[in-house]
Amino acid sequence: MSGRLEVVARIIVFFGFAGCAFAPSAFANDIVECPATETKLSLVEFDAPQCKHFSMHGYYMSQGAVWVEFTLEIPQRVLDSNLPLGFFLSGRNSARVFVNSIEIGTKGLPGLDAQSEVTGPYDWVAYLPRELVSSNTLLVQIQLSAFRNLRPSFSPFNTLKVDEYDSPTRVYYYHYSPILVPLGIILVAIVYLITTLFLKGRENAASDRSSLYFLLFMTVVGLLQLVTEMYRGLVVYDYYVHDIRLAIITFFAVLFGQALLIQSIRRLEHVKLLVIVPIAFALVLASQFSYLDPDLDAAASIKIPAVLAGCILAYSAIKHRLKTLVPAFTLIAFAAIIEIFPEDFLDIYLYYCIAGLLLLMLMFEAYKHNRQLLIVAQERERADKLQLALDLQATDAVTQTLAIKQAGEVLKCPVEDILYCKGAGDYAEIRVNEKTILYSGSLKNLIAKLPSSFIKVHRSYLVNARHIRSLKRLNTGTGEIKLSNNENIPVSRRVLPKLKSSFQEIDGVSK
Numbered sequence: 001m002s003g004r005l006e007v008v009a010r011i012i013v014f015f016g017f018a019g020c021a022f023a024p025s026a027f028a029n030d031i032v033e034c035p036a037t038e039t040k041l042s043l044v045e046f047d048a049p050q051c052k053h054f055s056m057h058g059y060y061m062s063q064g065a066v067w068v069e070f071t072l073e074i075p076q077r078v079l080d081s082n083l084p085l086g087f088f089l090s091g092r093n094s095a096r097v098f099v100n101s102i103e104i105g106t107k108g109l110p111g112l113d114a115q116s117e118v119t120g121p122y123d124w125v126a127y128l129p130r131e132l133v134s135s136n137t138l139l140v141q142i143q144l145s146a147f148r149n150l151r152p153s154f155s156p157f158n159t160l161k162v163d164e165y166d167s168p169t170r171v172y173y174y175h176y177s178p179i180l181v182p183l184g185i186i187l188v189a190i191v192y193l194i195t196t197l198f199l200k201g202r203e204n205a206a207s208d209r210s211s212l213y214f215l216l217f218m219t220v221v222g223l224l225q226l227v228t229e230m231y232r233g234l235v236v237y238d239y240y241v242h243d244i245r246l247a248i249i250t251f252f253a254v255l256f257g258q259a260l261l262i263q264s265i266r267r268l269e270h271v272k273l274l275v276i277v278p279i280a281f282a283l284v285l286a287s288q289f290s291y292l293d294p295d296l297d298a299a300a301s302i303k304i305p306a307v308l309a310g311c312i313l314a315y316s317a318i319k320h321r322l323k324t325l326v327p328a329f330t331l332i333a334f335a336a337i338i339e340i341f342p343e344d345f346l347d348i349y350l351y352y353c354i355a356g357l358l359l360l361m362l363m364f365e366a367y368k369h370n371r372q373l374l375i376v377a378q379e380r381e382r383a384d385k386l387q388l389a390l391d392l393q394a395t396d397a398v399t400q401t402l403a404i405k406q407a408g409e410v411l412k413c414p415v416e417d418i419l420y421c422k423g424a425g426d427y428a429e430i431r432v433n434e435k436t437i438l439y440s441g442s443l444k445n446l447i448a449k450l451p452s453s454f455i456k457v458h459r460s461y462l463v464n465a466r467h468i469r470s471l472k473r474l475n476t477g478t479g480e481i482k483l484s485n486n487e488n489i490p491v492s493r494r495v496l497p498k499l500k501s502s503f504q505e506i507d508g509v510s511k
Contacts, residue, residue, distance in 0.1 A: 030053055030056065031054050031059055031070040032054075032070065033053075034046055034069075036067050036145065041098055044067045044141075059157075060155055065112050065143075065144070066143075071137050072138045072140050072161075074137070075136075075163075078163055079133070081164055083165065084128075084164070086128060086166065087104060087105070088123075088124075088159050088160070090122060090123045090124065090168065091122070091159070092239045093144045094107055094110040094111070095107040095124075095142050096110055097140070099132050100132055104129075106120070107124040108121070108238075111145050111147070112145070121237065121238060121239065122239040123171075125167070125168050133162075144156055148238075148239070150247070151243055169233065173233035173234065174233075175233060176233040179229065181352070181355075183227075183230075185355040186222055186223045189362050190219050193212055193362070196366075197216065211263075215358075215365055218263060219362075221252050221256045222252075222351075222354050222358060225252035225351075226354075229249060249298045253299075253302050254301040256301075257302040257303075257306065258277060260306060264309035264331065265312050271316075276312065279308075287300040299338050303339065306338075307331070309328075310327075313325070313327050314328035316328075330360065400415040413430070413432055415451060416464075417433055418450075418454075419485060420463045420464060420487075421443060422443075422462075427439060446462060450462070453466060457481060457490075457492065457499060468483060469484055473500075478493050478496065479496040
């Protein structure tokens with residue numbers, strides 16, 4: 001037992017924390033950082049003793065205001081293009097950018113302290129004149145300040161490149177546009193769940209309703225996380241708002257991950273949710289302090305619970321012979337995909353996996369829902385048959401009479417002798433043995449006075465079930481009843497299936 005738990009723990013640790021050791025690097029050049037004591041580039045000496053050299057990979061600002069210098073390579077396809085060039089900078093900072101010692105623009109206004117800083121947008125682009133580009137390598141100097149960040153440790157550069165000029169908001173809108181597909185899937189899932197719960201919810205068992213409510217919660221959380229992710233491509237916001245956005249994304253990811261874990265294992269009787277869920281939450285919380293890149297927090301918040309749930313389901317399939325191997329494989333594969341594709345996957349394709357996972361769970365719940373409806377329908381059908389049998393027995397046990405006014409006198413007709421009643425406008429014809437009696441009332445009035453053993457088989461006919469001898473379906477889709485006196489009575493297409501089902505267990509009726 002301890003050996004199996006050790007294997008599970010190793011798998012969780014590998015998938016949960018391996019990403020921070022293999023975080024990919026977007027830059028290969030070194031960077032020189034100097035403390036910002038001056039606002040003029042001409043007064044900054046990048047070879048001064050207080051300046052330090054860092055690798056671009058994993059570079060973090062050592063203080064709130066700095067000058068940095070580095071070289072940036074321009075892709076050949078950009079150099080060959082005839083379109084205007086843009087210097088793209090995305091990051092949690094305000095900045096003044098110089099190319100070959102010439103200022104090309106400001107991102108907000110960096111300051112030497114918090115009071116003098118004017119916050120800039122998170123995503124920014126400046127026009128880069130062609131005359132400043134003499135080769136495929138640029139010398140870049142940037143004055144940076146970041147006094148309004150919520151996280152003390154951060155990389156100042158999310159995007160740093162030279163490319164064809166375009167609005168950064170539009171660039172990220174197109175970057176996030178593939179999310180519209182899972183967005184549509186999630187919206188359809190929400191509509192289906194709401195319809196199922198609130199329009200058809202009374203037909204569901206209590207356990208099924210709780211499961212559907214939980215799935216609806218997961219779907220709404222996934223939707224909110226996705227919309228927050230897309231916010232970057234829709235609105236220009238100050239750089240410190242990016243930390244708030246990432247915190248909201250991570251919050252929703254934690255909720256989704258924990259809900260995914262609970263929904264996956266809540267039906268396993270041998271699993272204690274009050275033990276497993278806190279363990280999963282502790283692992284997720286530990287991962288938030290392990291990753292240096294906050295963009296990876298959201299992925300870890302979903303990945304760790306998915307691995308834990310997958311391992312528990314796999315263990316249940318092997319140990320307890322439950323049919324949980326397929327969902328176990330699905331969850332572990334889901335976590336593995338997040339681990340293998342950690343960059344664009346986190347922005348876009350993670351939501352395809354979330355939408356796919358929700359669809360699978362939705363299909364499973366829909367299958368359970370339809371199965372439950374079938375069981376309810378079968379139970380209702382059996383109840384109808386039983387009620388009809390009891391009504392027939394009650395009619396036999398108690399002789400009832402129907403009072404009919406005719407020619408100034410009241411005729412008491414035994415109910416058991418009535419074969420059928422036929423509507424004729426405001427009147428009704430009552431067939432009793434070999435004669436027909438005119439009733440001064442509508443068929444609707446007769447239905448209220450006769451016992452429930454009388455069945456309305458057609459809009460104009462009310463038949464005594466005790467006198468039905470056979471029931472058959474005609475080529476037209478309607479039906480026909482033969483009574484004990486060999487008369488044939490039409491049966492409407494709507495009533496035929498239920499009538500046929502009700503008489504399957506009643507003696508004396510042939511089909």
